[in-house]
Every structure is written in structure tokens, then in C-alpha cells.
Amino acid sequence: MPRRVAIIATGQTKHAARRLDVNIAELITEAVTRALQDADLTMRDIDAVLLGNMEPFEGFLFPELWAVEGWGGYMKPSVKFNTGGTVGTTTAIAAYYYVASGIYDTVMAIGFQKQSEGHTQTAITTVGDPIWERSVMAGAIGNFAVMATTYMHESGVTEEQAAKVAVKARRNACLNEYAHLQMPDITVEDVLKSEMLAYPVKRLDMCPQSDGAVAVIFAEESKAQRLAPRPAWIKAVATAHEQQYMGDSPKRLAEMRSLIAASRRAYQAAGITNPRRELDVAEIYEVASFAELAMYENLGFCERGEGGKLIDAGVTELTGELPVNPSGGVLSTNPIGATALIRVAEAALQIMGKAGRRQVEGARTALATGYGGNAWTDILILSREKP
């Protein structure tokens, strides 16, 4: 039986397109300091630090070692992960395993990215296989356009329904003091009229590029109980990978095999049979508006082909039956190395009752996902009750 593990504190930077006021180390410090203050801890209380970052975006090798003063890692164990969009959840899941293993009692997970200092789409273009894929797949947008058209064809979801997701995200972001894109007056019309990037994906259907960092502190049971009035217990974690080549998973968003596999494994471990009823809030990694609708279906929030109806009915609004991304989600904030860990931090804030104006009242069970690489998935389920 693994040791019980909980999240006891979180800290985020103010995310923005360009944080010209700080360098990478200082950006990380902002998140780390807030996380330590959140639990009234100092770095002396942290046994080890795990970091997530996509260093090709800033053109670095071991950026975390250059920035070590920024996260207080001097003379501490540390390691960095690199798994694409999932890297934040990869880091969170590693923090869970390290604490559950008994090797460390208190672990800080950090995600960071300063996209303004590099050229992300250039780096993302090299994700494709150099011989078979690179010449026909440029950056993230083309990839999502292909997925979105397939999904529209399979499910009958419309551009208007996707636009509603984009509106929900940017309006929710106004309740989140850390969010990058806050657009209180955005309408479905605005999204539909925004610049077409690659059919059917328009500018406002896509996530932004952000500078930002997040820190999340994990602790074993006795420390968690001592240090946090209401810890967010880790009830389940799961990871599932996809095949490498796009052609091997032709249905992409319409049938997200890794999301189905990982979520069902996590639901089973957490004793969840009806996710729509039993989850109180979800923070999911929706890179484009269309993806969120597809994720509703693949996470089992609704039947196949019903994703559009869910947003039409307002089920996933902040006041709905199952609020999805009250933080504003990836569509509002996307410092890639931090993005998935922000999902975990936001889910934890909901459980801890610290989500401020975006708080879902009485949230007891929360889902966080990471999505990245070649359509692979991480899942964490957090709960007010001990596992």
C-alpha cells in the first residue's frame, strides 16, 4: 500500500505574453515564494525539487541548473522532466511517486516556461519525424486543425459550439488573478470572426503563448495533516501513451485512446463510476476549443457525439453541474512547461477551498489532466477525503 500523499500548497506567477521584468530564475522564484508562503514553509522544509520544462523552446540545455538560485535547489536533490505538454503533470505524478515511495517526505514540483525568449512554433515543428512528418506538419496549429476537422466530421460538433468553449475560458479567466488572457466582454461572434489560422481553428480558438511558472508542494500524510488545514489528497494518478505517428491514430480527437485508457484507470482507482456526477470540478488540458468538447466525450462526461450539447446546456460553466476549467484553462494561460502543473494546482486550490472568485462551492473531488506529445495523457484525481 503506497503512503498517502497530499498537495499542501501552491504558488503561481502572474502569467503574461512577455514577462520582461524577470529572467527565468526570477520568474520561478515568484512561484516558489508564493507556494512556500501558502504553507508557511521555507526551502529548509523541502526535501527535493522536481522540475518540468520544455527547454527547446528557450534554446537551453539544463535551464533549471542555470536557474538553480531561483528555486532554492542548492544542495538539494533535483531532477528535470521533459515530456511536452504533459510535462507539468509528469512532474506532479513523479512528485507523488517519490513521496509515496518514502524516499522523500516533502517534494516541490515546479513547472516553468518563458516562451517570449524563444520561438516555440519553430521548436514544435521539430516534434515531427524528420523524414515522414516534418515537411507537412508545421507547429501546433496545423496539427490541431487536422484533429478538429476529423472531430467535427465524426461528432457533428460545430464551430459555434467550439467558440462557446473559448468564450467560457476567457470569461472564467477574469476571475483568476494569475491568468494571462482575460476577456470579460468576449462573444461567440468575436471568436468566429477572429483570424482563421488553419481551418477550422481561428485565433481565439487557440491557446496563447505565455511566460509563467507554478510550484506545488506534495507531502506525506502526517506532514500534510500538520501543515495544511485542508490538504488535497492524491486519490489516483495515471499515464497513457499514444503511438508515434499521426497516421496510427486516425481518429485523434474523436477517439482519444490515451485519454480513455488513463481516465478509466484513474476512475477505477478512485472508485468513480459516474464521472459527471462524482467529479465536482475538472481542470483539463484543452489546447484548442475543439479539444475541450472532444475531451468531455472521451473523459466520459457525456456520450459520444454529445460534447457540443454539453457546452450548449451550460453543464461545464462555473455555475453548471460539472464546471470545467474555472481557472480559464489553457486557452487563457499557456506557459507550456508549467501548463499541466497549473491544472493540478488549480484542482488543488478547489479542494483546499482557496480558489477565490473562481471557487466551485463545496468541491470535494477534482480531476486534472495533462495532454501533450503525441496525443498522450496524464490524469490526477484529487480529493478532500483521504484515499
Added chain:
Amino acid sequence: MRRVAILGAAQTRFEACKASLAYNELVYGVVREVLDRTGVPMREIESMVTASQDAYDGKTISGMAINEVVGAYLKSEAKVAADGLQALLYGVARILSGEFDLTLVVAHCKESEGDPAAITGLMFDPFVQRPLHLDELTAAALQARRYCRKKGLAPEDVALVSVKAHRQALKNPYAQRAGMFSVSDVLASPLLADPIHELEAAPRSDGACALLLASEARARAHTDRPVFIIGIGNCTDAYWTERDLAEARALQEAARRAYAMAGIREPAREIHVAEISARYAHEELMAIEALGLHPNLVELIAQERAACINPSGGPLCGNPPTVSGLLRAIEAYAQLSGEAGARQIEGARTALAHGAGGICGQNQTVVILQRE
């Protein structure tokens, strides 16, 4: 606490340029060999940890290209962008957590596909240091000079490490570079960056390695003489320009943690064989000292016992970065399981594996292994 054992391991032969194999094919080869050797079918392995660097692979999220060949389809894999021994540490944590009985740990690197100076140059501060065109080698040269000055070591002392390494590598069928060199041969080899000569630096190398970790119960069902991981330690130092490069504080601390966990009080007596990730000859001397493996360095090098340090020849005989740390654990395992062939150290029961990452070893890992 649960214990973690190694069930089996594999490595490629290391070569300057494996032009006929892509890196995922290299990985496939070692994974296949681990499965064949252990008889464990892929369907029983639910967890994988890999180590690689996007910068060397020339591909963002380069782990994507090996997920299928490590068997991770719909399973749990994570990639550390760090030294391969860090992947082993995370694999140990995954098994100790109780969620997995088996974890496959893999590392790969093809230095031939990029320019090592340009790639390692990306470790440096972009504002002040990159304009100086520093790289791993030039930083190591500054460290070597500082260390030798502080410790009073002569160029011949450092060259002896290379002599020993290449002599020992003659017994290692996987080694890329081996030979009976003299101290004067070493010092006559081309000067790469003063004071480091070609035979005192790891050659550009391609290769991969893999090992399979198992819970104690699983290991006992598999073998009568399991090799256990009994101590682990990791530590991060300050950035290279913020510390005395002649000191290996992070390595001392990583060793202290690993020794404490393993119950080792006198490493010089209790460690029978050590595999050290020295990419430059002076780093082996620094590590021997920091790990407490011998009280007198220069004396040690001349002694017979020196053979117990890097019996494989170590990275000087050709292991690429990232791979080198995990390969140290694989070589240590080979010694303890009696599979080390001509390079076998007789009677070895406790072994140490060392890995390092960053500029001048900013991040250090120590693992202690023991045969029951």
C-alpha cells in the same frame, strides 16, 4: 520499506557513429535484449522511465520517438531530461511506491548526429557566458586546471587515469576506445583544451542501454541471488560560476545520502567496485576523493586496487552523455551478478554507480548496489 532489485540489463556496443541505426532503433535493440535475457514479456511491464536530451536528438519531445519501442503504448512512461542514473532513481521510486512491480529504465544518445560543442554550449548563461563560446570541454578544462593546482597534481598523475581506463577497456567488448597507452602517449595525444588531452576526454560516442527494475517479491521469484539497490543519493550544486570548481560538494552530499541509506560507514573498505561517470580524467580523481574511496589519490592510481574503479574503462572509453550514468549501474550490476566476463572483479558484493549532469557535474547521483 520495499526493496528494489535489478532483473537484467543490456547495452549496445559503443561507437563513434552508428550511422545505420536511428536512435529509436538503438533503443529497440537494448529493450529487446533485456526482455529476451530476463524472459519477462512486455505485457507484464506497466512502467517505463527513459533518459534523453532533445538537444542531442535534434527533436522537441524526442521521447516521442521511443515510446513505442519501450512498450509504452497506453502505459505509463516518463522521460527525465537528465543523466541516465536519474532515470534509475525515478524507477526505484515508482517501485517503492507500491504501484508497479516492474519498471523498465532506458537511456540513449547519439552524439554523432549533432555538434557537441554547440549542444553543450546551450548549458551556459545566455547573456554573459555564451558569447565566450564556452562548452562542456572548455569548462572541464578550467575545472581540471583549478583542481590540479589546488591538490598539487601533476599532468602525469591525471594521465595515469587514462592509462588505466584504456587498459581496462581492453577487457570490455562494448568499449569504443581501448589500448595499452603510456603516460607519455596520453600527454602526446592532441591537446583539446589545455590541460585536457584527447585521451583524457570521453570520445564522441553513440549508444544506448536498458535495465529492468523489479520489486523484491518479483526478483525473488526470478533469481536466487538478486542484486538489490540499497542506497540512493542525489544533490544539486550551485551554477558553475558560483562555486569552487575544485570541490565536489554535491557529490559528497549525494554520497553521504546513499551511504546512509545503505548503512555504509567505511566506503574505502565496503565498496568493492565503483563505476564512475568521469567524462574527463580529472573527474575520476575528484570522484574517488569525494566518494571517500581511497585516502591517497596518487597512491591509489598506481595500486592494484585501482582496477576496481571503472573496470569497464568508464566513459573515457566511449559512452555518450545521458547514457553514461545508467550504464555505470548496468556495469555495477554485471559485476555483482557475475556477468562481467573478462572485466569481472572477483568477489565483488557491494558496488557503487555514479552519474553526473550539468556543467562540471552540477547535479550528482550515487547508487549503491549489493548482491545478496
